[in-house]
Amino acid sequence: MAENEIPVSxxxxxxxxxILAIFPETLPxxxxxxxxxxxxxxxxxxxARKVTKEKEPQLINSYNNYLNCSSFFQSEENNFFNVRKEHFAAHHFFMLDDFGTKIPFERLGNFEPSWVLETSPKNYQIGIILTDPVTDSLEADRLLKALIDEGLCDPGSxxxxxxxxxxxxxxxxxxYIDESGKPFLCRLIKWNPDKRYTPKELIDQFNLKPIESTHSSVSEKFSQPDRSSDILIPKSDENPVITTLKIRGLYKESLGSGKHDVTCPWVNEHTGALDTGAAYFAPSEEYPVGGFCCQHSHRDKYRIRQLLDFLDIQFNDSPQHKPLIRVIDGELDNVIDAAEKVLAENEMHYQSGGLIVSIAIDSTTGDPTICPTSVQALTRKLSASVTWQKYDGRSKKHISCDPPQRHIAILYNSQIFRHLPVxxxxxxxxxxxxxxxxxxxxPGYDSTSNLxxxxDPSKFDLPEPTIEAARSSLSMLEDLLMEFHFVSEADKSAALSAIFTAVVRSTLQYAPGFHVKAPVSGSxxxxxxxxxxxxAGPGGNAKVSYPTTSEEATKTxxxxxxTNPAxxxxxxxxxxxxxxxxxxxxxxxxxxxxxxxxVSKTATVSTRTLFLGSGNNVGPIRDLLRRVLTINVNPRCxxxxxxxxxxxxxxxxxxxREKYVSAVLMIISAWRKAGMPRSNIESIATFGGAWADYCRHPLIWLGHPDPATNLIKQLKQDPDSDLLKELMAEWNTVFSSRPITVRKVVEYTRNNGQNLLEAIRELPVLDRGEINPSKLGWFLKKNANxxxxxxxxxxxSADGRKAWSLIFVSPTPSQTDK
Structure with a gap:
C-alpha cells in the first residue's frame, strides 16, 4: 500500500x-x-472527471472523494467534460446530509436507504437511488426541495x-483532524443498492408536499431551457384541410375510410352548377398528402395541389395531418425526446427490456407477437408519421427534411426511455x-399490468363463477383428455395443471415447465x-430442438x-x-x-412463456428436477x-378455443370466490405462490390429486442424491473424515480404490473415460455442505492445498423422529 493511501471502507x-452499482446505465x-x-x-x-464502466477513476484513498448526484453529457464538439447546465443528462440519486447530528435517524421511520455513509464522527449521509433517473432537472430540484422542507436534509444542501x-x-x-494529525476516514455503514425508489414512493413515504417551480438560481444553473414548444408541434385535433373546408362552408360529411363528401370549389364550372361528385381523401400511405377528385368535366384540371392552393394551405405545411418536429442545432436531446413522444402517442410502439418494440398479429392465425424494431424500421416509421423540418440559412425559413440518422440512432440505442410505455x-x-x-x-394496453x-372479449363466456359451473367446466376439460393413456391419476391432474398454466402464464412470475414422457414412440x-x-394462444407451439450446449441454449x-411466444x-x-x-x-x-x-445490443426478455417438452424415457435431471413437472403416458400396447x-x-x-379457455377461467374464479381454500400440501420452492394458487389448489379443491405429485417425487428421488450418497459411503470407508486433496483421491483410484473408482465414474466428471480432477473438484464444490x-x-486444506473432508452431521430432532 502506498504511503498516501488508506484502507478501504x-x-x-x-x-x-x-459508482457502477448506482449508475448501471446512463443516457448515450x-x-x-x-x-x-x-x-x-x-x-x-x-x-469534474467522467467515470466509465471500463476504467477505474483515478481517486486517491487519502483524498476527499466525491460523486455527483447527476450524470452529464460530454461535449460533442471538443470532448470536454464538466458539470454545467447545458450538459445535464439525468438525476440518479438523492443525498440527505447531517443525519445523526442535526437530523435524528427516527425521521426515516421504517424507510430503508440505499446506503448510509459516516462522513464525520457520528454524522452520516443517506443515499437514495432512484429507480429510473429523472431527466427533468426542475422536477428533481422540486423533489429535493420537498425533502428539505420536510426536515430530511440540511437547508443549505x-x-x-x-x-x-x-x-x-x-x-x-x-x-475533523485528530490529535495525531490524521483526518477522519469515511466509513460505509450500510449498502443496499437494490433499494431503489420512484419519486412517487418518496412522496408517499415521507408525505412530501409538492413544491411549485421557483426557478431559483440553483435550479436554473443546472436545468436546460425548455425548447420543446419550438421543436415539437403536435398535430391538430382535426385535419387542417377538413377544418378549412368547414370554415369555407365546403364540407358536407364523412363517407368513411378517409373519404369526405365536399362541395367542389369550382362548382360554378359544373354543368348546371350541380353540387355533386366531389370528394376529398385524407392522407394515406398511398397518397401522403391526400387527394381530391371531382367527377365533372374538369377532374383532370383540379387535383390536390390546386385544392390546397385554393384553401391557402401551403403544400408542405403539414396537410398530412401529422405532428411536426423541427431539428434545431444544440437541441439534440429535445429533438430525440420529441420523436419518442410521437412514437408513444401513436400507441403503436412500446419499450420492452431496453428495446423499442411493436406488436404484430399473424394474418393467418391471429396470434400476436412482440417485434423488436430495427433502426431502419424506426426511421421509416418516424418518416411516415412525422413531418420533419430544418432551418435553411439561404431561404431563411424551415424546409422539409428526412429524419436525421444521428438522432434516430441515438433514440434506437438509448435503452432508457422517457415516454414509451413499458x-x-x-x-x-x-x-x-x-x-x-x-x-x-x-383488450388493448393495460397500464397497471403493462400487458x-x-x-375478442365477446367470444369468452364468463358467467357467475359457482362451484356447480366449475364442476361442469372441469368435466368438459376432462373429456378432452379421455383418450390419452396416463400412467396415474396424478399424471392426468398434471396435464390439467399444464392446461391451466397455458391459460394464465402471463399472470405468473414463475411456472414450472412440463415434460410428457413415454416408453415408446407414438404414445x-x-x-x-x-x-x-x-x-395458450391461437398460434401453434414454437417447436425447437433441445439445445446441446449452454451457448446454444442462450442464443435459442x-x-x-x-417475440414473447405463447x-x-x-x-x-x-x-x-x-x-x-x-x-x-x-x-x-x-x-x-x-x-x-x-447485434451489439443487450435485451431483457420476459420468461412468461409456457415451456413444454416430450421424449421417450428422457426427462429432467439434476437442477431441473425441481423446475420441470413430468407427465407420464403409456398406452401399454x-x-x-x-x-x-x-x-x-x-x-x-x-x-x-375461447369456450375452453373460459372453462379454465371459470374454475379459477369459482375457487377464488369460494375463499381460495388451500389444501395442506407440501410447498415447492419458487412455485409455491401464484402458480400453486391458479394451477394446483383449484384442481385439488375439485377432487383431483395434487398436480405436483410427480414434481415432489422428483425432488425426493433425486438420482444425483443417490450418487452422492454412494460416493460418501465409499469415501468414508477409504478416507474417513481426514482432509484429502482431489489429486490424491484420483491417485488412490488408480492404484487400489476400485469401489471408490466405480462410485466416482457414475458422476459427471469423466473425460474420455478418465477422471478429470477439475470436474471432480467442481462437483464437490457444487455439493459442498x-x-x-x-x-x-x-x-x-491439506499439505497447503485445497482439500475436502467428509463430516458427520448429528441428526436434528425432526430427523430422529422420522
Whole structure:
C-alpha cells in the first residue's frame, strides 16, 4: 500500500464498484462525475472527471472523494467534460446530509436507504437511488426541495448537482483532524443498492408536499431551457384541410375510410352548377398528402395541389395531418425526446427490456407477437408519421427534411426511455391482473399490468363463477383428455395443471415447465403438447430442438423470447433436460438479460412463456428436477402409433378455443370466490405462490390429486442424491473424515480404490473415460455442505492445498423422529 493511501471502507467496497452499482446505465454519451480534492475540501475548485464502466477513476484513498448526484453529457464538439447546465443528462440519486447530528435517524421511520455513509464522527449521509433517473432537472430540484422542507436534509444542501462523498476517502476538513494529525476516514455503514425508489414512493413515504417551480438560481444553473414548444408541434385535433373546408362552408360529411363528401370549389364550372361528385381523401400511405377528385368535366384540371392552393394551405405545411418536429442545432436531446413522444402517442410502439418494440398479429392465425424494431424500421416509421423540418440559412425559413440518422440512432440505442410505455408481454385471452387478481376482460394496453391483450372479449363466456359451473367446466376439460393413456391419476391432474398454466402464464412470475414422457414412440406425447399449447394462444407451439450446449441454449431461448411466444416446445427430445444456465433461469427467473445474436445490443426478455417438452424415457435431471413437472403416458400396447384420437381434442380446442379457455377461467374464479381454500400440501420452492394458487389448489379443491405429485417425487428421488450418497459411503470407508486433496483421491483410484473408482465414474466428471480432477473438484464444490444421510462434504486444506473432508452431521430432532 502506498504511503498516501488508506484502507478501504469497512464493507470492503471500492469506489468504482460503488459508482457502477448506482449508475448501471446512463443516457448515450452521458457519464457519472467524480471529483477528488486533497487536504481541506472547502478550498479550491471542483474539477469534474467522467467515470466509465471500463476504467477505474483515478481517486486517491487519502483524498476527499466525491460523486455527483447527476450524470452529464460530454461535449460533442471538443470532448470536454464538466458539470454545467447545458450538459445535464439525468438525476440518479438523492443525498440527505447531517443525519445523526442535526437530523435524528427516527425521521426515516421504517424507510430503508440505499446506503448510509459516516462522513464525520457520528454524522452520516443517506443515499437514495432512484429507480429510473429523472431527466427533468426542475422536477428533481422540486423533489429535493420537498425533502428539505420536510426536515430530511440540511437547508443549505439544495441543488441537484450536489457532490456526495464516496465510501473510500477522507473528510479533510480541519475540524475533523485528530490529535495525531490524521483526518477522519469515511466509513460505509450500510449498502443496499437494490433499494431503489420512484419519486412517487418518496412522496408517499415521507408525505412530501409538492413544491411549485421557483426557478431559483440553483435550479436554473443546472436545468436546460425548455425548447420543446419550438421543436415539437403536435398535430391538430382535426385535419387542417377538413377544418378549412368547414370554415369555407365546403364540407358536407364523412363517407368513411378517409373519404369526405365536399362541395367542389369550382362548382360554378359544373354543368348546371350541380353540387355533386366531389370528394376529398385524407392522407394515406398511398397518397401522403391526400387527394381530391371531382367527377365533372374538369377532374383532370383540379387535383390536390390546386385544392390546397385554393384553401391557402401551403403544400408542405403539414396537410398530412401529422405532428411536426423541427431539428434545431444544440437541441439534440429535445429533438430525440420529441420523436419518442410521437412514437408513444401513436400507441403503436412500446419499450420492452431496453428495446423499442411493436406488436404484430399473424394474418393467418391471429396470434400476436412482440417485434423488436430495427433502426431502419424506426426511421421509416418516424418518416411516415412525422413531418420533419430544418432551418435553411439561404431561404431563411424551415424546409422539409428526412429524419436525421444521428438522432434516430441515438433514440434506437438509448435503452432508457422517457415516454414509451413499458410492455411486459402480450396476452391472448382475458387474464388475472397480477397486482390485484382482477380478471381483465378488455383488450388493448393495460397500464397497471403493462400487458397488451389481443382477443375478442365477446367470444369468452364468463358467467357467475359457482362451484356447480366449475364442476361442469372441469368435466368438459376432462373429456378432452379421455383418450390419452396416463400412467396415474396424478399424471392426468398434471396435464390439467399444464392446461391451466397455458391459460394464465402471463399472470405468473414463475411456472414450472412440463415434460410428457413415454416408453415408446407414438404414445401421444406430441399430441398432448399440442393440446396443452392450444389453450395458450391461437398460434401453434414454437417447436425447437433441445439445445446441446449452454451457448446454444442462450442464443435459442433469447431469440425466441424476444417475440414473447405463447409456447416453446422441445419436441421429441433425444436427450434429458440438460441443466444449462439459461434453461434453469427461464423457469425460475422472471426475466433473462443477454446480448442479442448478431447485434451489439443487450435485451431483457420476459420468461412468461409456457415451456413444454416430450421424449421417450428422457426427462429432467439434476437442477431441473425441481423446475420441470413430468407427465407420464403409456398406452401399454405393441403398436401405439396406430392409436387414433377419434374425438380430435386438439381440433376441438382450436375451433372453440375461447369456450375452453373460459372453462379454465371459470374454475379459477369459482375457487377464488369460494375463499381460495388451500389444501395442506407440501410447498415447492419458487412455485409455491401464484402458480400453486391458479394451477394446483383449484384442481385439488375439485377432487383431483395434487398436480405436483410427480414434481415432489422428483425432488425426493433425486438420482444425483443417490450418487452422492454412494460416493460418501465409499469415501468414508477409504478416507474417513481426514482432509484429502482431489489429486490424491484420483491417485488412490488408480492404484487400489476400485469401489471408490466405480462410485466416482457414475458422476459427471469423466473425460474420455478418465477422471478429470477439475470436474471432480467442481462437483464437490457444487455439493459442498449438502447433507445426505447425515454426512456432508466440507472444504478444508491439506499439505497447503485445497482439500475436502467428509463430516458427520448429528441428526436434528425432526430427523430422529422420522
Amino acid at each position: 469497512p464493507l470492503k467496497l471500492k469506489n468504482h464498484e460503488f 454519451n452521458a457519464f457519472p462525475a467524480v471529483c477528488t480534492k486533497s487536504g481541506d475540501p472547502e478550498t479550491g475548485g471542483w474539477a 439544495s441543488g441537484i448537482a450536489r457532490w456526495a462523498r464516496l465510501p473510500v476517502g477522507i473528510n479533510g476538513k480541519t475540524k 410492455l411486459k408481454g402480450v396476452v391472448r385471452q382475458p387474464y388475472f391482473r397480477e397486482s390485484d387478481g382482477e380478471l381483465v376482460t378488455h 397488451f391483450g389481443v382477443f 401421444g406425447k406430441t399430441y398432448l403438447c399440442e393440446l396443452i399449447g392450444a389453450f 431461448i433469447l431469440s425466441l423470447l424476444l 409456447v416453446i416446445e422441445f419436441d421429441d427430445m433425444s436427450t434429458d433436460w440438460l441443466p444449462h444456465g439459461t434453461i434453469k433461469r427461464m423457469l425460475t427467473a422472471e426475466q433473462i438479460t443477454d446480448r442479442i445474436l448478431g 405393441t403398436t401405439p402409433a396406430t392409436i387414433a384420437y377419434k374425438e380430435l381434442p386438439v381440433d376441438k380446442v382450436r375451433k372453440c 449438502r447433507i445426505i444421510g447425515n454426512y456432508e462434504f466440507q472444504e478444508s
